[in-house]
Amino acid sequence: MIVVTDKEANQVSDALAVNRIDFDQQYLEKGAHGLMLMNSIPCSFLKDNSCTIYEHRFEGCREFPALHLAGFNQRLFTHFMHYDRCPIIFNVIERLKIVLNFENTLYND
Numbered sequence: 001m002i003v004v005t006d007k008e009a010n011q012v013s014d015a016l017a018v019n020r021i022d023f024d025q026q027y028l029e030k031g032a033h034g035l036m037l038m039n040s041i042p043c044s045f046l047k048d049n050s051c052t053i054y055e056h057r058f059e060g061c062r063e064f065p066a067l068h069l070a071g072f073n074q075r076l077f078t079h080f081m082h083y084d085r086c087p088i089i090f091n092v093i094e095r096l097k098i099v100l101n102f103e104n105t106l107y108n109d
Contacts, residue, residue, distance in 0.1 A: 002038040002060045004028060009036060015056045042085065049085055065089050 013023035029039040038044065043061075045053045051061065063069070065079065065088055072079075079089050096102070 001031075001041075002043060002058055003031075004036045004038060004058050006036075008056075008058045012053055012056050012058075015053060041081070046085075065092075067092060 009023060009028065010020060013020045016023070018026075024036075027039060027044055028036045031037045038058075043051075045051055045057075051057050065082065065086055066075065067088070079093065082089050083093055084090070
């Protein structure tokens with residue numbers, strides 16, 4: 001879930017030379033409490049695992065994968081959802097498997 005502020009939406013729509021109303025209709029949806037959210041997962045601006053609006057990316061994207069923020073355990077679904085897309089998440093999860101002595105017993109019978 002990528003939250004987008006008015007300022008960010010204005011900056012990206014300007015960078016794309018897209019009318020703000022058209023930008024909102026194509027890329028955003030209204031969430032709870034009036035939040036604006038990107039309307040697709042993965043993000044519409046992610047192509048070949050690269051951000052096509054990198055210089056203008058949203059604050060949530062700048063922080064992604066937010067491993068420096070508290071609450072890692074509450075964001076596990078997000079981490080696993082992006083495991084195959086994000087090399088940072090992939091490497092952290094693979095390292096955790098080693099540190100935690102993870103064994104996949106499902107297929108070892």
